[in-house]
Amino acid sequence: MSDEKKWRYAFFLGCVAPNRYPMIESSIRAVFDHLGAEILEMEGASCCPAPGVFRAFHIPTWLVIAARNLTIAEELGVDVITGCNGCYGTLRDAWYELIHEPELKKMVNEHLAKVGRQFKGSIEPKHIVQAMYQDMGLDYLKGFVKHKFKDLKVAVHYGCHILKPSDKRPWGGAYENPTFLDEIVEITGAKSIDYKEKFMCCGAGGAVRTAVKEVAADFSREKLVNMREAGADIVIDCCPFCHLELDLGQFEANNYFKDIIGEPLNIPVIYLTQLLGLSFGIDPNELGLIKNHDLKGVSPFIPIDPFIEKVKEELL
Amino acid sequence: MSDNVEKYIKRKVYEKENSRIAQKFVDAGLEKIRSCINCGTCTGSCPSGRRTAYRTRSAIRKALTGDESVLQDIDIWLCTTCYYCYERCPRNIPVTDMIIKLRNIAVEEGYILDNHFNLADKIFYATGHGVPATGEDNKKWRDLRESYGLPPLPPTVHTHPEALKECQELMKSSGFRELMDNVAEKKKKAQEEAERQKEEVKDK
Numbered sequence: 001m002s003d004e005k006k007w008r009y010a011f012f013l014g015c016v017a018p019n020r021y022p023m024i025e026s027s028i029r030a031v032f033d034h035l036g037a038e039i040l041e042m043e044g045a046s047c048c049p050a051p052g053v054f055r056a057f058h059i060p061t062w063l064v065i066a067a068r069n070l071t072i073a074e075e076l077g078v079d080v081i082t083g084c085n086g087c088y089g090t091l092r093d094a095w096y097e098l099i100h101e102p103e104l105k106k107m108v109n110e111h112l113a114k115v116g117r118q119f120k121g122s123i124e125p126k127h128i129v130q131a132m133y134q135d136m137g138l139d140y141l142k143g144f145v146k147h148k149f150k151d152l153k154v155a156v157h158y159g160c161h162i163l164k165p166s167d168k169r170p171w172g173g174a175y176e177n178p179t180f181l182d183e184i185v186e187i188t189g190a191k192s193i194d195y196k197e198k199f200m201c202c203g204a205g206g207a208v209r210t211a212v213k214e215v216a217a218d219f220s221r222e223k224l225v226n227m228r229e230a231g232a233d234i235v236i237d238c239c240p241f242c243h244l245e246l247d248l249g250q251f252e253a254n255n256y257f258k259d260i261i262g263e264p265l266n267i268p269v270i271y272l273t274q275l276l277g278l279s280f281g282i283d284p285n286e287l288g289l290i291k292n293h294d295l296k297g298v299s300p301f302i303p304i305d306p307f308i309e310k311v312k313e314e315l316l
Numbered sequence: 317m318s319d320n321v322e323k324y325i326k327r328k329v330y331e332k333e334n335s336r337i338a339q340k341f342v343d344a345g346l347e348k349i350r351s352c353i354n355c356g357t358c359t360g361s362c363p364s365g366r367r368t369a370y371r372t373r374s375a376i377r378k379a380l381t382g383d384e385s386v387l388q389d390i391d392i393w394l395c396t397t398c399y400y401c402y403e404r405c406p407r408n409i410p411v412t413d414m415i416i417k418l419r420n421i422a423v424e425e426g427y428i429l430d431n432h433f434n435l436a437d438k439i440f441y442a443t444g445h446g447v448p449a450t451g452e453d454n455k456k457w458r459d460l461r462e463s464y465g466l467p468p469l470p471p472t473v474h475t476h477p478e479a480l481k482e483c484q485e486l487m488k489s490s491g492f493r494e495l496m497d498n499v500a501e502k503k504k505k506a507q508e509e510a511e512r513q514k515e516e517v518k519d520k
Contacts, residue, residue, distance in 0.1 A: 016447050019470070020447060022464050026466060043476060044471075044476035044478070046472060046473045049440065052395075054436065056420065057423050057428070058423065058492050059416070065483060164400075164403055203363075205398065206396040210435055211390070215364070219396070286465070291463075298456050298460045
């Protein structure tokens with residue numbers, strides 16, 4: 001019985017984490033395993049599909065493909081977790097619409113029947129933050145903390161779709177000034193600092209990054225300059241697409257907006273489970289924090305060494 | 317809704333001379349925006365409008381009056397779907413969802429950026445991922461995965477060809493393939509027309 005895991009989840013990977021920021025995928029796997037949660041693979045899952053892009057092209061297709069992804073988890077008989085706000089937005093909104101609107105469910109199931117699938121609505125899509133905060137709870141998480149980072153100032157970036165639309169989210173309607181992510185970050189001893197426009201979008205979503213990269217980079221420029229002014233050592237986020245925009249977008253903003261930014265921006269962007277895992281005493285190699293390659297032009301684009309340097313002593 | 321408002325809307329939307337687009341707006345459920353009082357909370361809450369010419373209120377207003385220029389402007393594609401307008405609308409209009417619906421109609425009419433079309437047609441339909449790791453260009457990403465102890469490709473459609481086929485079958489069934497083919501046709505025609513006009517100017 002000792003090997004019995006307390007929680008079981010189907011792990012929805014999405015696109016950006018596995019295919020551009022694999023360190024995010026490995027750190028989620030390592031942390032959930034460490035916390036006593038079993039991760040089941042969703043074999044053959046696809047893009048969620050992205051809520052601001054593919055839903056904007058054709059809503060019925062977005063719904064059908066999202067429902068297909070959900071049926072993979074239904075077959076496993078466990079709730080889905082995802083580490084991406086975009087995937088969460090799609091899976092959660094599609095799920096919500098399908099369980100509340102019988103007509104939509106009927107339409108979707110007519111399509112799914114052609115490939116031998118059926119959406120039942122038997123499981124719930126959750127964000128990894130939701131699973132940790134609501135299923136496990138802050139006190140449970142605190143029990144795993146080994147190293148405390150006393151002198152680390154963190155700019156927490158929530159992103160949008162973890163909070164909104166709030167009527168389809170599990171946070172009791174709160175979206176203006178939530179604290180759950182700050183609370184999780186602060187169990188590591190780090191300080192979540194206030195900064196201007198903390199809850200503003202990163203700029204990547206809604207197909208904007210694909211449409212006009214400069215507009216997306218202007219969002220991230222504004223956020224990152226605000227974070228720098230507030231004295232942030234690192235950014236912590238919980239979405240691979242925000243992560244990409246704040247990391248690669250930081251690099252781009254330094255090029256596009258040299259004159260406004262002055263000294264180039266240089267704030268390491270760390271995913272939530274990378275910070276948590278380090279605090280729990282998990283090997284940094286498993287958290288994708290140690291570079292083991294000499295590949296060119298890969299993530300992270302802003303070096304994270306200053307972060308490692310900053311917390312090194314507290315890890316000994 | 318009072319009779320007066322009903323009449324006003326009918327005059328502006330249903331009986332507009334060029335009512336084909338207006339009818340599409342109504343069919344898509346956009347009549348929800350008839351309760352809009354033009355207060356501008358959406359525009360005031362919009363982080364995109366602070367740095368671009370996109371004005372949420374204006375887009376909603378155009379949709380309400382059946383003005384199809386809203387479909388042709390790039391503006392509606394500059395919404396990052398952050399949902400502040402949706403949350404703060406005092407008339408409970410799901411503004412962001414309305415913008416998404418407007419985009420659906422725009423695509424149907426052939427108004428889609430090349431980047432978006434390629435993403436939908438060449439990448440999403442072909443690979444099942446919006447951001448894939450397959451193909452020679454993406455070798456570095458597979459190598460990066462391996463450097464972190466992961467298999468080169470994730471256990472998604474990338475390693476399950478039968479699952480990709482299933483997704484493509486569903487995209488045919490839902491009308492996505494046909495939509496993309498129609499859009500390609502419309503884009504080709506528009507390009508030919510533009511070239512023809514260029515030639516005409518040259519001849520003169």
